[in-house]
Amino acid sequence: MAQTRIPAPGPLLAPDGTLSAVGWSPHPLLDCNLERVRFYPFPLRPLQFLRVKRWDYYAVFTPRRFFSATIAHLGYAGNIFVYTLDWETGDLHEEGLVIPLGRGVQLPRNSTEGESRFEDRRVRLLFHAEAGFRHVQVEWPSFHDGRGIQADIRLECPPDHESMTIVIPIGRRRFYYNRKINCMPATGWLRYGGEEEELQPDRSLGSLDWGRGVWEYSSFWNWASASSFLPDGRRVGLNLGCGFGDLSAATENCLVLEGRVHKLGAVRFDYRSGDYMHPWHFTDDEGRLDLTLVPFKERVARTNLGIIFSEVHQMFGRYQGRVVADNGEVIPIQGLIGFAEEHRARW
Numbered sequence: 599m600a601q602t603r604i605p606a607p608g609p610l611l612a613p614d615g616t617l618s619a620v621g622w623s624p625h626p627l628l629d630c631n632l633e634r635v636r637f638y639p640f641p642l643r644p645l646q647f648l649r650v651k652r653w654d655y656y657a658v659f660t661p662r663r664f665f666s667a668t669i670a671h672l673g674y675a676g677n678i679f680v681y682t683l684d685w686e687t688g689d690l691h692e693e694g695l696v697i698p699l700g701r702g703v704q705l706p707r708n709s710t711e712g713e714s715r716f717e718d719r720r721v722r723l724l725f726h727a728e729a730g731f732r733h734v735q736v737e738w739p740s741f742h743d744g745r746g747i748q749a750d751i752r753l754e755c756p757p758d759h760e761s762m763t764i765v766i767p768i769g770r771r772r773f774y775y776n777r778k779i780n781c782m783p784a785t786g787w788l789r790y791g792g793e794e795e796e797l798q799p800d801r802s803l804g805s806l807d808w809g810r811g812v813w814e815y816s817s818f819w820n821w822a823s824a825s826s827f828l829p830d831g832r833r834v835g836l837n838l839g840c841g842f843g844d845l846s847a848a849t850e851n852c853l854v855l856e857g858r859v860h861k862l863g864a865v866r867f868d869y870r871s872g873d874y875m876h877p878w879h880f881t882d883d884e885g886r887l888d889l890t891l892v893p894f895k896e897r898v899a900r901t902n903l904g905i906i907f908s909e910v911h912q913m914f915g916r917y918q919g920r921v922v923a924d925n926g927e928v929i930p931i932q933g934l935i936g937f938a939e940e941h942r943a944r945w
Contacts, residue, residue, distance in 0.1 A: 602847040622848035624760035624859045626777050630708050630810050637771040648673040652705050654714045655807040656734050659825050662795050667736050669714045676700035678716050691742045709777045709808040745791035753782035753804040760859040764850045766843040774811040774843050780835030780854040781825045817943045820867045824936025832856050838865050853921045860924045874911045878938050889919035891938050912939040
């Protein structure tokens with residue numbers, strides 16, 4: 599399939615609320631001017647803010663565990679959640695907060711700089727981004743019946759570190775603006791239940807899923823991701839996705855190798871919905887990707903508030919297979935830890 603590359607900086611939305619550009623880029627180029635959103639007719643326009651979704655989702659792969667923290671504003675509510683998975687024991691714990699109308703949730707306009715923040719008497723999450731690095735801080739004393747979880751992590755992201763950025767339409771006036779950054783070297787520390795892990799950049803890597811947009815009420819998608827190291831020490835990452843929106847101009851599929859994006863076309867997710875522990879198989883339309891994920895742990899996150907519903911099956915496992923870089927190099931993948939997910943929502 600053809601992949602349209604966004605050529606130059608500009609606004610995300612034109613004055614009439616339509617997308618000014620559609621496609622992908624290895625760096626974010628468009629200003630996320632959500633004040634121009636125009637998907638409801640005039641009488642209902644003051645209610646548009648209830649349907650605009652924004653989130654910053656950070657994840658860190660360490661030798662010992664997976665750690666993730668999210669600050670999200672879904673229009674009608676904020677969503678704050680943290681979870682962690684111990685690779686050896688399989689211990690998985692997650693806690694979250696729903697904040698009516700997102701009061702106190704702060705998210706920046708763009709992905710390149712600014713502060714994401716939520717703080718109350720229970721929890722403090724602070725994400726700071728500026729040129730060259732990102733800083734993730736978490737303080738949740740009551741996490742897991744008082745075991746507590748704290749983190750102070752610096753993720754290196756120099757200006758030449760490429761990311762998978764896409765802008766796609768969803769219907770006529772809805773859209774998704776997304777940036778995925780893989781393989782950011784991590785330093786700092788993570789403390790869970792009194793046990794502290796010091797993070798080293800040659801052993802721990804972080805990633806970011808930065809999303810802004812307006813979806814249809816009923817939505818579905820698949821996403822797969824990994825950030826790790828090859829046997830020769832090179833940083834390697836995967837970002838694969840499908841399931842919603844018009845992907846005719848661009849997909850979010852790519853290999854990330856030493857901070858450079860190697861763009862892939864359409865990717866097929868071959869898995870058994872409802873039997874998620876069965877191996878997942880991934881192939882692309884150009885013969886560059888052939889991977890199997892063998893799951894070893896399922897994370898289920900479910901919210902059912904009647905008209906608002908969300909269900910995620912996130913499968914952690916090991917990738918096996920191969921992927922071909924832009925220069926023709928065949929990258930063998932053996933035992934690479936990552937995840938793949940199915941997400942259904944009415945939101």
